Amino acid sequence: MRLLPAPSAHSLRLLFLFIFVMGVAPSPALTAGCPDRCVCDDQLVVQCAGQELTLFPNDLPLATRQLIISNNRIGELPALQLNYLSDLVYLDVSNNTLMEISESTFGNLRKLAYLDLSFNTLTQIEDRTFGPLSSLVMLRLTDNPGLSEIHPDAFSENMALQVLDVSRNNLTTLNISSLIALPSLRSMGLSGNPWRCDCETEDLCLWVQIEGFKFQDEGQTVCQGPPELSGQRLAEVGMQLRADCHQGLGYWDYLFFIAIGFVIFSAGTVSAWVMGVLMVLYERYNKRKGEDMDSDDEEERHMGGGMMGGGNQGNGDVNKPCMQV
Numbered sequence: 001m002r003l004l005p006a007p008s009a010h011s012l013r014l015l016f017l018f019i020f021v022m023g024v025a026p027s028p029a030l031t032a033g034c035p036d037r038c039v040c041d042d043q044l045v046v047q048c049a050g051q052e053l054t055l056f057p058n059d060l061p062l063a064t065r066q067l068i069i070s071n072n073r074i075g076e077l078p079a080l081q082l083n084y085l086s087d088l089v090y091l092d093v094s095n096n097t098l099m100e101i102s103e104s105t106f107g108n109l110r111k112l113a114y115l116d117l118s119f120n121t122l123t124q125i126e127d128r129t130f131g132p133l134s135s136l137v138m139l140r141l142t143d144n145p146g147l148s149e150i151h152p153d154a155f156s157e158n159m160a161l162q163v164l165d166v167s168r169n170n171l172t173t174l175n176i177s178s179l180i181a182l183p184s185l186r187s188m189g190l191s192g193n194p195w196r197c198d199c200e201t202e203d204l205c206l207w208v209q210i211e212g213f214k215f216q217d218e219g220q221t222v223c224q225g226p227p228e229l230s231g232q233r234l235a236e237v238g239m240q241l242r243a244d245c246h247q248g249l250g251y252w253d254y255l256f257f258i259a260i261g262f263v264i265f266s267a268g269t270v271s272a273w274v275m276g277v278l279m280v281l282y283e284r285y286n287k288r289k290g291e292d293m294d295s296d297d298e299e300e301r302h303m304g305g306g307m308m309g310g311g312n313q314g315n316g317d318v319n320k321p322c323m324q325v
């Protein structure tokens, strides 16, 4: 029985050659070489950590999927070179000397899922900095000691974002209006910042209080000011701030109450009036109907009465002879 011949050694060798050529040759990762002081592997990972680089590496394979340039002294992410890497999924730039990143820095990295910018010297995050990163799932932005400002809309377009860590920066406040609307966000790191717990951070404190489970190191997320709240957890002061920041009623509140009162009063008056008119009309209608029936009755009574009277008279007449009898 040799209907299905076993593959010979020769055809196996051909098969392997075929797989090798198809699987590897078209990938530019191996054809485009590898930057100095970096290690590139056939998984499209480029590893340049701790090489005392001061510049972003040149000649990166265009198909690079993971780029690790942590623990260097790179001061700038050049938008042009970075945006050639449109297949990049993972980028670790932690522990460098980045001072700024802008909206154009990540303009073309639509597949990027992981970004680490921790341990740098960033001072502020501008509007839409991460806007083009529509696949971003995890963003680490910790340990930038001078980072004191994050624009309210910095993350507003990162609909895939699940984990955001801004621990150990110099943040005193954070506007959460767009963060709270991110559909996938499930973990936030806020600890180690000098939070100022006043009316400006009221929303943030309330958020930590209500959704405490989302916050890593929630126990170490404390207020640094004002002095009377210093050292208290953000989650403890949320309700207190809510009460303190909405104490008295303003001019507009009173105006609003007066307007509402007037509306309720006039609605009541109008409905009472309408009810009254309806009842009067109904009563009149009923009376009219009653009068019509009454006059019919009267006519009948007149006629019946006459006949009855006649009858009585007749009876009387009839009775008379009997009485006479």
Ligand SMILES: *[C@@H]1O[C@H](CO)[C@@H](O)[C@H](O)[C@H]1NC(C)=O
Binding pocket: 050, 052, 071, 072, 073, 095, 119
């Ligand atoms: C940062 O990188 C330097 C080498 O450039 C290393 O000595 C240091 O331990 C690193 N720091 C952290 C926090 O990883």
Ligand SMILES: *[C@@H]1O[C@H](CO)[C@@H](O)[C@H](O)[C@H]1NC(C)=O
Binding pocket: 145, 146, 147, 148, 170, 172
């Ligand atoms: C943190 O911010 C404050 C002002 O809010 C500033 O005085 C201080 O120097 C900053 N710290 C660092 C390390 O930049």
Ligand SMILES: *[C@@H]1O[C@H](CO)[C@@H](O)[C@H](O)[C@H]1NC(C)=O
Binding pocket: 152, 153, 175, 176, 177, 200
């Ligand atoms: C937060 O930012 C939004 C949008 O920029 C703005 O409308 C809102 O007033 C800000 N909230 C606070 C408390 O500053």
